[in-house]
Amino acid sequence: MTDVVAFDDVLIKALREAKNVVFFTGAGASAESGIPTFRSGADGLWGDFDMEDYATSEGFTRNPKKVWQWYRDRRQDMADLQPNTAHNVIARWQKKASNVTVITQNIDNFHQDAGSDHVIELHGNIHQFKCLNDHPVVASSVNTLDEPPLCEICGSLVRPDVVWFNEPLPQEAFEHAEMFSRESSVFVAVGCSMDVYPAAFLPAFAASSGAYLIQINPEVSAFDKYAHTLRGKAGEVLPQLWLAVWGEVFS
Template sequence: MSVIEQAADLLQRSKNVVFFTGAGISADSGIPTYREKLSGIWSGYDPRDLETAKAFKENPALIWGWYIWRRQRVAQAEPNAGHLAVSRMASSHRQVSVITQNVDDLHERAGSLNVVHLHGSLAIPECYACHRLAPVPPDQKELPNVGALIEPPRCQRCNGRMRPGVVWYGEDLPPKAWKTAMNLVKGCDLLISVGTSGIVMPAANIPDLALGYGASVIHVNKTDVSMGEQNEYMLIGAAAAILPKLLDSKAPGTPREFEH
């Protein structure tokens, strides 16, 4: 059997599946990964330099403007075939969960429920001082020409600056999200890791943890990110192309399961 047929056979036999997704699954929707150069007014910046508490303290208007731009990029994007395949999988007879490193809402818009966001979400900002959650002001949701400098709104409780509700470099993951993710990983018999770089810790350890708990792992990535373990399968390609193929493939002699 080919590797994708082997992976499809494993998928057919699995009862508890966890998808672990990274920037690669949203790249086909036009959301740039951190390894890509920015364009337009942001072409002179490295995204990694804008993703820190230090950067926000030094220039809150710059960082808030960057996140308003990112929110608008996400709002204009549509879930791709990879996101839809993950959602479609949940309609099968098995238990399917999603853990994502992404801060967009494309999984939810594709129909996935109860998505665990390890790195937070662009949807709801929080106060930098008291951590109160609040929506983005209506006058900042849709700006016709997003500039580099936009002052963040103030918290109605303590007057502190609102910050994006995401995890910046050097910050801890939300304890509740991490605990939920670990329970899902411990309980699965198959983890499908999609478009993850394997760089950002501790989330990058999740495939290795799944293997340690006895699960099998299918990697979907444009480069080989496998660790050479016996229960690993490496499918090289874009998530939007590979995931639908994985769900529609079958090993010789096995019934097709994921019909529309």
């Protein structure tokens, strides 16, 4: 049974009249599709795996083949999973209003799979590849290989194009994310824990320009203090929000 969310009139008006809207999604948005979140423990992505081995450039350099195959396994796990209602509502929102930008911390490509076409990926994409010197590599030429090939341009190892724990965010993606956040009139954080910087600066950029901040999250987060919080799962809250803003049932 889905809990019914009561929406504030001010929030609905802000969304309906927004000049620019940003949807900023985190692990919580994809968790509803069955993607494990970046936690340790039985239900987390890392489980018994040591993230030092699988999510740092040192780990990759120590054992490229092991890390390469681990990501291939994760892609195979994801092949059975699909975008959920949250991704679908956001994609539809982009078509309904022309001023919607999606910024995501997720690497699963689910926003694009759901039909979103303007997605800023802060942590890369598990289906894309680059070499250790950042030359892009065509995915279809490498994604089924048993071990990482060498870059045709510079000869260095090819790796998944995801941001590992000891690495900065991709500069261009972050600059775009900052720009769209600053230009937003409504900033909606969906399933974000807001404890990972610099991504957690984005709502602050939005707020500094006067944006109305909304959070959709079933769990208490550091963002509760600053945002109008809609407590619940994204896949349940967003269709209700759609109905409240656009006056039509999301289906």
